[in-house]
Amino acid sequence: MKTAESERTTAVSTLDVRDDFPILSRHIDGRPLVYLDSGATSQKPAAVIDAISDYLSEHNANVHRGVYALAQESDAAYESARERIAAFVGWEPRTTIFTKNVTEAINLVAYAWGRTNVGPGDAVLTTQMEHHANIVPWQVLCRERGAELRYLEVDERGELSLDQLDRELARGDVKLVTFTHVSNVLGTILPVAEMTARVRAAGATSLVDGAQAVPHMPVNTAALGADFYAWTGHKALGPTGIGVLHGRTEILEQMEPFLTGGDMIASVDFDGATWNELPFKFEAGTPPIAEAVGLGAAVDYLSALGMERVRAHERKLTGYLLDRLREVPGLRVVGPPEAENRGGLASFTIEGMHAHDIAELANRGGVCIRAGHHCAQPLMRRLGVAATARASVGVYNEPVDVDALIDALLAGRRVFEL
Amino acid sequence: MDDLYRDYILDHYKRPRNFGELDPHDMEALEHNPLCGDELGVHIRVKDGRIEDLRFHGHGCAISQASASIASEELKGMALEQVGELDADWAIELLGIPVSATRRKCALLGLKVVKGAVTGDNSWPVGSG
Numbered sequence: 001m002k003t004a005e006s007e008r009t010t011a012v013s014t015l016d017v018r019d020d021f022p023i024l025s026r027h028i029d030g031r032p033l034v035y036l037d038s039g040a041t042s043q044k045p046a047a048v049i050d051a052i053s054d055y056l057s058e059h060n061a062n063v064h065r066g067v068y069a070l071a072q073e074s075d076a077a078y079e080s081a082r083e084r085i086a087a088f089v090g091w092e093p094r095t096t097i098f099t100k101n102v103t104e105a106i107n108l109v110a111y112a113w114g115r116t117n118v119g120p121g122d123a124v125l126t127t128q129m130e131h132h133a134n135i136v137p138w139q140v141l142c143r144e145r146g147a148e149l150r151y152l153e154v155d156e157r158g159e160l161s162l163d164q165l166d167r168e169l170a171r172g173d174v175k176l177v178t179f180t181h182v183s184n185v186l187g188t189i190l191p192v193a194e195m196t197a198r199v200r201a202a203g204a205t206s207l208v209d210g211a212q213a214v215p216h217m218p219v220n221t222a223a224l225g226a227d228f229y230a231w232t233g234h235k236a237l238g239p240t241g242i243g244v245l246h247g248r249t250e251i252l253e254q255m256e257p258f259l260t261g262g263d264m265i266a267s268v269d270f271d272g273a274t275w276n277e278l279p280f281k282f283e284a285g286t287p288p289i290a291e292a293v294g295l296g297a298a299v300d301y302l303s304a305l306g307m308e309r310v311r312a313h314e315r316k317l318t319g320y321l322l323d324r325l326r327e328v329p330g331l332r333v334v335g336p337p338e339a340e341n342r343g344g345l346a347s348f349t350i351e352g353m354h355a356h357d358i359a360e361l362a363n364r365g366g367v368c369i370r371a372g373h374h375c376a377q378p379l380m381r382r383l384g385v386a387a388t389a390r391a392s393v394g395v396y397n398e399p400v401d402v403d404a405l406i407d408a409l410l411a412g413r414r415v416f417e418l
Numbered sequence: 419m420d421d422l423y424r425d426y427i428l429d430h431y432k433r434p435r436n437f438g439e440l441d442p443h444d445m446e447a448l449e450h451n452p453l454c455g456d457e458l459g460v461h462i463r464v465k466d467g468r469i470e471d472l473r474f475h476g477h478g479c480a481i482s483q484a485s486a487s488i489a490s491e492e493l494k495g496m497a498l499e500q501v502g503e504l505d506a507d508w509a510i511e512l513l514g515i516p517v518s519a520t521r522r523k524c525a526l527l528g529l530k531v532v533k534g535a536v537t538g539d540n541s542w543p544v545g546s547g
Binding site: 386 | 453454455
């Protein structure tokens with residue numbers, strides 16, 4: 001029994017980087033921390049923590065203004081981070097805009113692009129599997145502009161139909177198609193390049209939410225072909241407070257600013273102002289400088305690991321997770337059945353236990369998982385579940401983390417006398 | 419025995435008292451816990467200024483379901499005036515288990531929906547302690 005288990009465990013390759021993450025040496029009630037909530041936010045390697053600390057200890061100054069040494073060092077650190085962050089996903093720095101998070105990046109597009117390009121009789125097309133961040137801004141825009149918001153349906157396997165996309169585009173009123181790269185609930189990896197090609201051919205604009213993709217797999221935004229691609233730092237081993245929006249030059253140049261004020265202007269007089277060049281036109285006020293430095297260190301760290309290796313590691317680990325979840329009686333996983341077609345997460349229900357109680361009982365075993373609607377209430381209704389528990393992996397997870405989860409779930413069922 | 423999931427909590431969760439629909443009814447309300455999407459509604463029948471009968475419906479975690487179930491037994495026969503004065507401490511003491519900050523709303527959802535039905539005030543109940 002023990003032998004079979006260890007054989008199975010060692011069959012999954014490991015990146016073996018747990019020691020790079022200081023927080024993972026913590027214990028919760030005497031048990032080693034098992035962190036399976038990277039879909040919500042990732043833990044940070046020492047390289048990121050040290051880079052932020054070093055920047056604040058040695059170089060801190062505001063950017064784009066000063067002539068003194070610290071200010072020049074800050075400028076260099078901030079713009080160097082932008083270059084590495086853009087290169088990490090195959091995009092140009094000049095059209096790589098720092099925002100607060102993906103939510104702000106999407107709102108930027110909804111406001112600064114949407115208000116000019118979406119009008120009465122037009123449609124915005126999104127999907128039933130979106131995070132609220134990729135639904136609500138479009139509901140607000142469409143209500144304000146007299147446009148219609150429509151949804152691509154999610155099927156039983158947690159996938160979309162490209163035929164339905166074609167049918168929607170053929171109606172001729174779709175101005176924007178906006179969709180997630182990897183679903184934060186189902187784990188589904190969408191065929192982004194195929195979808196953006198169809199959107200482009202129909203003369204519409206595309207926006208992709210890459211929050212759950214960039215930290216976990218090789219992403220080449222140029223090859224994916226989206227007009228806008230947004231992702232966030234804190235899920236990608238970086239700090240909170242920094243998101244990234246990549247956009248096509250010709251579109252960004254035509255757009256009016258989103259937030260206005262300092263830093264985003266070329267000149268201001270009492271009667272008006274002119275806008276700064278890209279990307280600064282979209283970065284009003286003092287930007288997240290230490291955060292950019294931290295995210296720069298994070299993409300350096302991920303690049304050194306190699307994103308192909310990261311994906312291979314997480315795919316095997318997700319396969320192991322799916323296999324072992326099947327051992328728990330009454331447990332049902334939502335989304336694609338195979339690890340090939342999903343990102344590093346699994347959402348599930350257990351008959352007779354509410355998701356909140358599952359997460360509470362997992363915590364007794366030192367295991368951190370999420371429970372609830374995952375900011376995707378329309379999808380939960382579509383799936384016919386009130387809430388799910390979700391385990392999501394990162395580079396630092398190993399098969400033993402999955403084993404701890406399964407032990408905790410089985411123990412939880414015993415508490416509930418199931 | 420588990421601190422939180424005590425026998426009587428699980429008993430109320432698995433066999434909730436006074437759950438279902440009540441028709442006709444005089445008062446009703448439906449509330450959501452925005453954190454988790456849980457949903458709890460109540461139907462109340464009133465006689466002589468008191469709750470004659472009530473039924474909860476909806477879905478939620480063990481804490482929210484047990485809390486509503488336990489409270490339902492206390493609420494039957496209670497004067498509407500008194501219902502209006504019930505606070506968070508009442509619901510949490512009645513539940514009888516240590517409730518963490520993150521599960522507090524689970525424990526208070528039942529009282530919130532009842533007070534909403536009776537008084538029209540659907541704010542989260544607060545405690546005096």
